Amino acid sequence: MTYEGVPGLVETVEAHGETTLVVDPARLIEACTHLRDAEGFNFLSDISATDYLGWGSVGVSGYIGTARGRDLNLPATQGLQVLPQAKSKRFAVNYHLLSVSDRPRRVRLQAWVDDGEAVSSVVGVWPTADWHEREAWDLMGIPFDGHPNLKRILLDDDWEGHPLRKDYPIGGEPVRFSEEE
Amino acid sequence: MALDEPLKDLGLHSERVLWEGKGPGKFEQEVAALERKVSLTTLEKAVAWAQTKSMWPDTFGLACCAIEMMSIVSARYDIARFGMEAFRSSPRQADLLIVSGRVSNKMAPPLRQIYDQMLEPKWVIAMGACASSGGMFNNYAIVQSVDKVVPVDIYVPGCPPRPEQLMEGIIRLHEAVQAGVPPAYELRAVAT
Amino acid sequence: MATAPAKTRAPIYEGTRIPHPIPTVLRVSDELRATGDVMTVNFGPNHPSTHGVLRLVVDLFGEDVVGLEAVVGYLHTGFEKNMEQKTWWKAITYPERIDYLSYQNNELVFVLAIEQLLELETPPKASWMRTCLCELNRIHSHLVWLGTAALELGAISMFWYCFREREQILDLFEMVTGARMHTRYFQAGGLAEDIPRGFYPEARKFVEWMPHAVDDYEALVDRNKIWLERTQGLGLLSADDAIALGQSGPVLRASGVDWDLRRVQPYLSYADCEFRVPVHHEGDVYARYRVHMEEMRESTKIIAQCLDRLEGMEGEPWIADDRKVVLPPREELHTSMESLIHHFKIVTEGYRVPEGEIYVTVESPRGEMGCYVVSDGGPKPWRVKFRAPSFVALEATATCMTDALIADMIAVVGSLDTVMGEVDR
Numbered sequence: 001m002t003y004e005g006v007p008g009l010v011e012t013v014e015a016h017g018e019t020t021l022v023v024d025p026a027r028l029i030e031a032c033t034h035l036r037d038a039e040g041f042n043f044l045s046d047i048s049a050t051d052y053l054g055w056g057s058v059g060v061s062g063y064i065g066t067a068r069g070r071d072l073n074l075p076a077t078q079g080l081q082v083l084p085q086a087k088s089k090r091f092a093v094n095y096h097l098l099s100v101s102d103r104p105r106r107v108r109l110q111a112w113v114d115d116g117e118a119v120s121s122v123v124g125v126w127p128t129a130d131w132h133e134r135e136a137w138d139l140m141g142i143p144f145d146g147h148p149n150l151k152r153i154l155l156d157d158d159w160e161g162h163p164l165r166k167d168y169p170i171g172g173e174p175v176r177f178s179e180e181e
Numbered sequence: 182m183a184l185d186e187p188l189k190d191l192g193l194h195s196e197r198v199l200w201e202g203k204g205p206g207k208f209e210q211e212v213a214a215l216e217r218k219v220s221l222t223t224l225e226k227a228v229a230w231a232q233t234k235s236m237w238p239d240t241f242g243l244a245c246c247a248i249e250m251m252s253i254v255s256a257r258y259d260i261a262r263f264g265m266e267a268f269r270s271s272p273r274q275a276d277l278l279i280v281s282g283r284v285s286n287k288m289a290p291p292l293r294q295i296y297d298q299m300l301e302p303k304w305v306i307a308m309g310a311c312a313s314s315g316g317m318f319n320n321y322a323i324v325q326s327v328d329k330v331v332p333v334d335i336y337v338p339g340c341p342p343r344p345e346q347l348m349e350g351i352i353r354l355h356e357a358v359q360a361g362v363p364p365a366y367e368l369r370a371v372a373t
Numbered sequence: 374m375a376t377a378p379a380k381t382r383a384p385i386y387e388g389t390r391i392p393h394p395i396p397t398v399l400r401v402s403d404e405l406r407a408t409g410d411v412m413t414v415n416f417g418p419n420h421p422s423t424h425g426v427l428r429l430v431v432d433l434f435g436e437d438v439v440g441l442e443a444v445v446g447y448l449h450t451g452f453e454k455n456m457e458q459k460t461w462w463k464a465i466t467y468p469e470r471i472d473y474l475s476y477q478n479n480e481l482v483f484v485l486a487i488e489q490l491l492e493l494e495t496p497p498k499a500s501w502m503r504t505c506l507c508e509l510n511r512i513h514s515h516l517v518w519l520g521t522a523a524l525e526l527g528a529i530s531m532f533w534y535c536f537r538e539r540e541q542i543l544d545l546f547e548m549v550t551g552a553r554m555h556t557r558y559f560q561a562g563g564l565a566e567d568i569p570r571g572f573y574p575e576a577r578k579f580v581e582w583m584p585h586a587v588d589d590y591e592a593l594v595d596r597n598k599i600w601l602e603r604t605q606g607l608g609l610l611s612a613d614d615a616i617a618l619g620q621s622g623p624v625l626r627a628s629g630v631d632w633d634l635r636r637v638q639p640y641l642s643y644a645d646c647e648f649r650v651p652v653h654h655e656g657d658v659y660a661r662y663r664v665h666m667e668e669m670r671e672s673t674k675i676i677a678q679c680l681d682r683l684e685g686m687e688g689e690p691w692i693a694d695d696r697k698v699v700l701p702p703r704e705e706l707h708t709s710m711e712s713l714i715h716h717f718k719i720v721t722e723g724y725r726v727p728e729g730e731i732y733v734t735v736e737s738p739r740g741e742m743g744c745y746v747v748s749d750g751g752p753k754p755w756r757v758k759f760r761a762p763s764f765v766a767l768e769a770t771a772t773c774m775t776d777a778l779i780a781d782m783i784a785v786v787g788s789l790d791t792v793m794g795e796v797d798r
Contacts, residue, residue, distance in 0.1 A: 128619030171321025245473035255536030
């Protein structure tokens, strides 16, 4: 499905039956307002932030399990390394939109930002974004401009760091397997 | 190790009740030995019996284990036969803290606060893998075993433990109390 | 979808009640604050009626709730980060514990995401059985909700009746999957094991008994004066506010929006099942209660239809045949070299899911449960994000609690059917 007239649209990606609209973060609120009012996406299902630090550094060799089996003509089979597609910036903020109407559709809006770069808050467009953006700030460290209440939500208020980032360690303790350790 | 008294005279119930004809298990042997060593007076034995027969738990259900803890109150597993169906909301009225579920770092101070508000004697059962050791969540968010926050008497494994497993833990606690084992806060400090 | 008929009804309230500027916080007005009579009470994380570790900081003016803020995070487990450390197969164990009442729906959403990225087809037997188990899980979740919500409002005996049926459901789960809760029965490709003999007669007995059980529950509270007084007209949420706040599931359907993902974007075998989607238009606590009760009846019908189909599928495969993803049957390991290699690769390294991202949603008992998965082509997920309906439902607490009393708060928060495991993940 192509969407005409989305402000700031950089790219449209179709995969696995889904449409992803990559948008310029500077024009995010315009894009969201357009999608809500002109296209009927009145329901914000989810805001997911993804950290792509280290993406592509671990190669994927050709043992890909698909129903089609291994396609020997595809590059990167027979154990050759293939690197996943490189990403332009470190963080992707994904907005999953749904149209609760007689024409139900889903679309994903994607905005790419670097570390420290702020994203405009869409609380004014969909009030439900409030807690989703707080969670993205808390766990990923993406600041949202214009959010009325940007505090930590899932972690302690005085927690340092943003755990879901790739450079944050998993934490926990080494497991003690015997008495001697 | 041979016992000269029949088990039922020692007040031990668990495996014997569930398994007709089974001899004393290791737990019963240890508790019997302990009872002989500790040798409570009749008054202390009576007090221990009374504490056991109406040990009221606190409503400290955190996550999935809480659902199985609720199901021991239900009719099939019926913890009321042990006098424990009165789950007290206020820790000041509760004897037993069943920490059922994963304790996150944010929840650890309230947990300690609840434990401190309980009056002695008080016991703690760490229910489930997450409370006993952090479970499958060996990460930044979960306290790796609740005994870093409160001293624990009984650890019940499982994810989540079946109601029967939790009941076994509770019954073993009862037997230990009746044998004279002091509550955990007298035996050990909180783990590091 | 029935928004057209809903518009001919009077709206539940005019305009919007979403608080401003923070949509999720009811703020005490300055005049009230100046009277000096406002008391701040903390409904702390350990509270018998907050359905888990939810903290509500409430400002009271007498018995009126004039300020409300929900503090969550007391059960934050770091699921998403943990799942990035495990292979795809092992990671399936984690989603179950997120919403610990509808665990199989959670497994389902993650497994569907993996299957869609792998473009793997599941056999029909697996699809029907998954539908059956998910509906049993729906009834299970609604039973626990009803038992605890009624318990908090004072209808204490309801708890035991609900848990009686819950035990029957758990017996069915134990028979099929080996565990009462957190069954871990869904695999990428189908089911872990075949359906045991003896499941169908037992499930039929349950299906015949369940409508009588729901009759029992309704007899207890449906026209009970105390229940009606405590639930009718409270916690109002209009359809527009509900959609703006991202509500889904029974909360949305009780506000008059005919929206059910099983009907609108059918997954598994729901397209071949006949069931009604209950919709009520009052938008109050009583409407949500009625939606839950009717959903239990509808789920029973769906299970009966699944059993009808499954009984004719004796001997069919229960998991896909793709040996790159699915373990080979154990007998083959003794004779076939390829099976041994497949087994080894799948168990040690794990199957690799091709590069891509996907967002899958299912209708969990609480609403729209979503799973956003990003794969880098490797054996471990790169990013997994769960869209939990309870997280969003708690955002509506402030709106539902406009002009309410403190005693209503328990009813309203209970009716939103939140499970803190999925709020905090």
